Amino acid sequence: xxxxxxxxxxxxxxxxxxxxxxxxxxxxxxxxxxxxxxxxxxxxxxxxxxxxxxxxxxxxxxxxxxxxxxxxxxxxxxxxxxxxxxxxxxxxxxxxxxxxxxxxxxxxxxxxxxxxxxxxxxxxxxxxxxxxxxxxxxxxxxxxxxxxxxxxxxxxxxxxxxxxxxxxxxxxxxxxxxxxxxxxxxxxxxxxxxxxxxxxxxxxxxxxxxxxxxxxxxxxxxxxxxxxxxxxxxxxxxxxxxxxxxxxxxxxxxxxxxxxxxxxxxxxxxxxxxxxxxxxxxxxxxxxxxxxxxxxxxxxxxxxxxxxxxxxxxxxxxxxxxxxxxxxxxxxxxxx
Amino acid sequence: xxxxxxxxxxxxxxxxxxxxxxxxxxxxxxxxxxxxxxxxxxxxxxxxxxxxxxxxxxxxxxxxxxxxxxxxxxxxxxxxxxxxxxxxxxxxxxxxxxxxxxxxxxxxxxxxxxxxxxxxxxxxxxxxxxxxxxxxxxxxxxxxxxxxxxxxxxxxxxxxxxxxxxxxxxxxxxxxxxxxxxxxxxxxxxxxxxxxxxxxxxxxxxxxxxxxxxxxxxxxxxxxxxxxxxxxxxxxxxxxxxxxxxxxxxxxxxxxxxxxxxxxxxxxxxxxxxxxxxxxxxxxxxxxxxxxxxxxxxxxxxxxxxxxxxxxxxxxxxxxxxxxxxxxxxxxxxxx
Numbered sequence: 001x002x003x004x005x006x007x008x009x010x011x012x013x014x015x016x017x018x019x020x021x022x023x024x025x026x027x028x029x030x031x032x033x034x035x036x037x038x039x040x041x042x043x044x045x046x047x048x049x050x051x052x053x054x055x056x057x058x059x060x061x062x063x064x065x066x067x068x069x070x071x072x073x074x075x076x077x078x079x080x081x082x083x084x085x086x087x088x089x090x091x092x093x094x095x096x097x098x099x100x101x102x103x104x105x106x107x108x109x110x111x112x113x114x115x116x117x118x119x120x121x122x123x124x125x126x127x128x129x130x131x132x133x134x135x136x137x138x139x140x141x142x143x144x145x146x147x148x149x150x151x152x153x154x155x156x157x158x159x160x161x162x163x164x165x166x167x168x169x170x171x172x173x174x175x176x177x178x179x180x181x182x183x184x185x186x187x188x189x190x191x192x193x194x195x196x197x198x199x200x201x202x203x204x205x206x207x208x209x210x211x212x213x214x215x216x217x218x219x220x221x222x223x224x225x226x227x228x229x230x231x232x233x234x235x236x237x238x239x240x241x242x243x244x245x246x247x248x249x250x251x252x253x254x255x256x257x258x259x260x261x262x263x264x265x266x267x268x269x270x271x272x273x274x275x276x277x278x279x280x281x282x283x284x285x286x287x288x289x290x291x292x293x294x295x296x297x298x299x300x301x302x303x304x305x306x307x308x309x310x311x312x313x314x315x316x317x318x319x320x321x322x323x324x325x326x327x328x329x330x331x332x333x334x335x336x
Numbered sequence: 337x338x339x340x341x342x343x344x345x346x347x348x349x350x351x352x353x354x355x356x357x358x359x360x361x362x363x364x365x366x367x368x369x370x371x372x373x374x375x376x377x378x379x380x381x382x383x384x385x386x387x388x389x390x391x392x393x394x395x396x397x398x399x400x401x402x403x404x405x406x407x408x409x410x411x412x413x414x415x416x417x418x419x420x421x422x423x424x425x426x427x428x429x430x431x432x433x434x435x436x437x438x439x440x441x442x443x444x445x446x447x448x449x450x451x452x453x454x455x456x457x458x459x460x461x462x463x464x465x466x467x468x469x470x471x472x473x474x475x476x477x478x479x480x481x482x483x484x485x486x487x488x489x490x491x492x493x494x495x496x497x498x499x500x501x502x503x504x505x506x507x508x509x510x511x512x513x514x515x516x517x518x519x520x521x522x523x524x525x526x527x528x529x530x531x532x533x534x535x536x537x538x539x540x541x542x543x544x545x546x547x548x549x550x551x552x553x554x555x556x557x558x559x560x561x562x563x564x565x566x567x568x569x570x571x572x573x574x575x576x577x578x579x580x581x582x583x584x585x586x587x588x589x590x591x592x593x594x595x596x597x598x599x600x601x602x603x604x605x606x607x608x609x610x611x612x613x614x615x616x617x618x619x620x621x622x623x624x625x626x627x628x629x630x631x632x633x634x635x636x637x638x639x640x641x642x643x644x645x646x647x648x649x650x651x652x653x654x655x656x657x658x659x660x661x662x663x664x665x666x667x668x669x670x671x672x
Contacts, residue, residue: 027381029491029493032492032493032575033422033491033492033493033559033575034385034418034421034422034492034559034560035383035384035385035418035419035421035422035424035489036383036384036385037381037382037383037422037484037489038381038382038383038384039376039381039382039486040375040376040382045363045373045374045375046373046374046375046376046382047371047372047373047374048371048372048374048430048463048464048479048481049370049371049372049464050430050431050432050464050465050466050477050479051432051466052432052434052466052468052477053468054434054468054469054470054471055471056471057468057469057470057471058468082370082371083371085370085371086369086370086371086373088371094384094386094479095386096386096387096388096477098388098390098475127384128384128385128386129386130386130387130388130477132388132389132390132393132394133390133393134390134393134472134475135390135391135392135393135472135473136470136471136472136473137471137472139434139470139475141386141388141432141466141477143384143386143430143479145384148373150375153371153373155365155369156368156369156370157365157368157369223369223370224370239368239369
């Protein structure tokens, strides 16, 4: 076994770097104990979600401070995104850090900085966790805890025929961004501005915290779009025992993706099946649509209506000529 | 990046194997959503702890159903052990499963069986989690959630001079068991019974759930012994700003370890610095010691008084001649 003798110096460094992230949460005990104490806000239920991000699977990591920061930000973002999708307000998170088998940990401050930025963006605090040495690369597991007023969590399973399908933001940016991260020549010539926009969308997902109140008040069902819009819509439909019609030409695209579609570097179905967007997909009853849109506008979150829930099982994707598009790849999963 | 196309079959198998573990916890939503909904029992605070176990670092794994079951049982055990040490009643857990990069997952049912056994032993339920493909071996991250009546969690940091040091069970079995797992000749000739006992202590830690009530009622401070008694005692002392005198000859040893000590195959200090016991170390005020012992006896948990907390910083380990023992290795840490 590879259990290694304690390194007090490294242990102390980790405590020093991460303990400040618990500020504002006395129950974290400054990371000096094996556990954290947490009180659910009065009258509220807790919402828990957990996601692991593995180097070379879910994020790129070259040992730099910048990529460590991006990885941390993303690890927190994908968990907060799940809280948002359930209409929960972020509260605290636990972090398990698996250090690479070998090499320096000079990037540890960068990692903490990424978490610090996420905490600041989404009002969430580090409560506790664990650090181990692994046998491969860096891995980050976050358990995020949010809260909702009793019985107001929005689930996947309650989409109903007639509900309108809503997405936040723009779709397909992150998967194109990943390709640009991997090769700057991925799409031939791309302006620096467009390349940076797409890479940022991949590296720094921004959970749509502003939509929480609108979801809680008006949505029948919601989930975040992590593995591609079509695949995630199928999952919502399966959980709800319904189907959906997705109108491809109504799906909002960013200007850089629209340019790539126009230049035939990216197909529309690529955008609809690309993962890592962390936008929100919601089903909203038609009579609540106006109020939902108004609440979203008030919160500064752009939304678009992209289709509707139908009783017939299965998801059909319709082009602007009204015909169904042929979809060969529906999305990506982090599980092979 | 190694993001792989979705395998519906594998995804479905994981859901089928793990969803039954959520029985009794409606907020788990049968693992059909991205999050779990949890209500804190009325008037109680939640206690959260998180531990990652990595193949070849924290457990042995040869791809067999048996070792998968052992790994799962241990992953849950070490987390429940942290809850016990805080005097918390187990409630639910989240599981993030990182599958090995390659190979079959025929052992997945064994993994679920190990969790099922732990759930049954410690009255805890699966609430949710995540499954990803990693780039190396199997890794299991558990976030365990327990509850305590308001302000009754027992922390590391409140040990006070004069408190008596208590340990549950026997010390040093698991580290000897690991050596037997690695080589059946580790200690020369060892009876089959002794070998099996020691291996089981390593592979199947048993959190001392019975001691929760006694800790909550009487202990000043507590923690579980995961990295070796001496090292963990030092940590409790450091957190409390105190020192301790540990009387080595009062530390309870199992009959197999006592035989190994008698045969000079294991030194007493090996036992005191061996990790993975998951027994409880507690500091109990002298005037509460009788009641604590009575409560432990009532709960069927064996305990022993092994020393006391002193005002002078540092831990001294005293032999049966009253002289300090020389300690070169205080314990093992999972972080190198």
